[in-house]
Amino acid sequence: MSDFKERIASELLAVRSRSLTYTEAEDDLLVRQHSPLMSPLVWDLAHVGNYEELWVLREAGGLTPLRPEIDDIYDAFKTPRKDRPSLPILGPAEARRYIEGVRGRVLDVLDAVDFDDPAPLRRDGFVFGLVIQHEHQHDETMLATLQLSKEPGLVRDGRLPPARPGGPAEVYVPAGPFLMGTDTQPWAYDNERPAHRVDLPAYWIDRLPVGNGAYAAFIEDGGYHDPRWWTGEGWEWRQRQGVFAPLFWTKDGGAWHRTRFGRTEPVPMDEPVQHVSWYEADAYARWAGRRLPTEAEWEKACGWDAGAGRARKYPWGDHEPTLELANLGHRAARPAPLGAYPAGAGPYGTEQMIGDVWEWTGTWFDGYPGFRSFPYREYSEVFFGRDHRVLRGGSWAADPAAIRTTFRNWDHPIRRQIFTGFRCARDAEPA
Numbered sequence: 001m002s003d004f005k006e007r008i009a010s011e012l013l014a015v016r017s018r019s020l021t022y023t024e025a026e027d028d029l030l031v032r033q034h035s036p037l038m039s040p041l042v043w044d045l046a047h048v049g050n051y052e053e054l055w056v057l058r059e060a061g062g063l064t065p066l067r068p069e070i071d072d073i074y075d076a077f078k079t080p081r082k083d084r085p086s087l088p089i090l091g092p093a094e095a096r097r098y099i100e101g102v103r104g105r106v107l108d109v110l111d112a113v114d115f116d117d118p119a120p121l122r123r124d125g126f127v128f129g130l131v132i133q134h135e136h137q138h139d140e141t142m143l144a145t146l147q148l149s150k151e152p153g154l155v156r157d158g159r160l161p162p163a164r165p166g167g168p169a170e171v172y173v174p175a176g177p178f179l180m181g182t183d184t185q186p187w188a189y190d191n192e193r194p195a196h197r198v199d200l201p202a203y204w205i206d207r208l209p210v211g212n213g214a215y216a217a218f219i220e221d222g223g224y225h226d227p228r229w230w231t232g233e234g235w236e237w238r239q240r241q242g243v244f245a246p247l248f249w250t251k252d253g254g255a256w257h258r259t260r261f262g263r264t265e266p267v268p269m270d271e272p273v274q275h276v277s278w279y280e281a282d283a284y285a286r287w288a289g290r291r292l293p294t295e296a297e298w299e300k301a302c303g304w305d306a307g308a309g310r311a312r313k314y315p316w317g318d319h320e321p322t323l324e325l326a327n328l329g330h331r332a333a334r335p336a337p338l339g340a341y342p343a344g345a346g347p348y349g350t351e352q353m354i355g356d357v358w359e360w361t362g363t364w365f366d367g368y369p370g371f372r373s374f375p376y377r378e379y380s381e382v383f384f385g386r387d388h389r390v391l392r393g394g395s396w397a398a399d400p401a402a403i404r405t406t407f408r409n410w411d412h413p414i415r416r417q418i419f420t421g422f423r424c425a426r427d428a429e430p431a
């Protein structure tokens with residue numbers, strides 16, 4: 001096997017062991033629906049195998065279906081999340097057997113595939129990148145489900161580098177064009193393509209994500225009670241839902257606490273805020289006299305190397321993330337404290353853009369100029385329009401295999417069970 005094939009095989013192994021770890025629980029916990037927003041964990045588990053069967057075995061490998069009768073159950077478009085518990089889904093033991101059977105055949109296809117094949121699914125191993133990233137994304141979803149379940153003891157925690165206080169609050173990004181998106185990352189999704197020139201005026205952007213301490217000051221200042229800071233829709237949502245703080249926060253004896261994977265602990269004030277909706281992020285920004293960055297501003301600040309005239313794959317360069325660069329891959333089940341990654345700074349001096357928390361941007365999710373859906377419309381295109389806001393940068397739960405400067409995520413502006421935070425920006429004064 002070539003080195004590249006070996007690397008793909010080891011990525012497949014790594015992501016599968018991750019999925020199996022998150023589903024090492026009593027059957028009852030796996031088949032239960034913990035929130036109408038989420039699938040039962042055992043649905044996610046069989047779904048990643050079914051997706052792998054569909055794309056690697058059938059579409060790229062030309063094999064006949066193993067279990068065509070279950071396709072509809074695991075098609076995310078045919079079965080909304082709320083309906084999934086009532087379907088005849090595979091039980092935990094059967095789901096594990098099914099995905100293992102698929103995986104064995106996937107390795108055979110990998111062994112035989114020619115990466116120079118002009119078919120776009122096979123070229124550069126795209127279809128393997130597709131299923132590896134897809135499974136990591138479901139693993140992150142499973143973590144959000146486990147967080148909602150409030151079950152203790154199921155999610156591993158670990159150590160992170162300490163906070164680094166001080167340093168400038170904002171960094172300056174001069175006016176000028178940059179190349180947004182990519183034509184060269186072989187495993188980039190359709191929505192990251194094509195690369196295109198975007199010319200931006202100068203702006204300031206926060207060096208770090210907004211922290212819990214700053215966010216608590218917004219709460220204490222009555223931010224949730226003042227409609228001036230909220231959009232009309234945001235205010236209506238806040239009132240209807242009775243929201244007064246980030247999801248999973250409670251006030252106990254005058255101090256903020258949070259519940260994290262079934263444990264209640266004081267809110268660490270020097271960590272990026274997490275579990276806020278787009279509406280909350282947007283209201284905070286207005287209260288602070290700022291705004292959310294546009295998606296283009298976020299991407300330029302993250303990776304545009306103006307001197308070299310090219311975008312970096314990550315803020316620090318093109319080499320893979322390490323322990324000193326970013327909080328990715330579920331090293332600990334939380335964001336790292338503010339300032340923990342000076343070596344991971346971007347070309348303009350921003351920090352913690354990759355990892356820690358997904359960051360809301362002010363931009364609706366849409367296709368770039370010249371967008372072409374691939375390999376199917378339901379990956380991105382059906383979500384374009386004014387229903388979803390773009391999120392960038394990945395969280396502590398995102399894997400390095402499924403994150404880069406150009407990676408785009410999206411969700412409804414009301415969503416807060418995902419690992420989301422934000423940073424602020426503002427226009428620069430005209431020179």
Ligand SMILES: [Fe+2]
Binds near residue numbers: 047051076134138
């Ligand atoms: Fe999926």
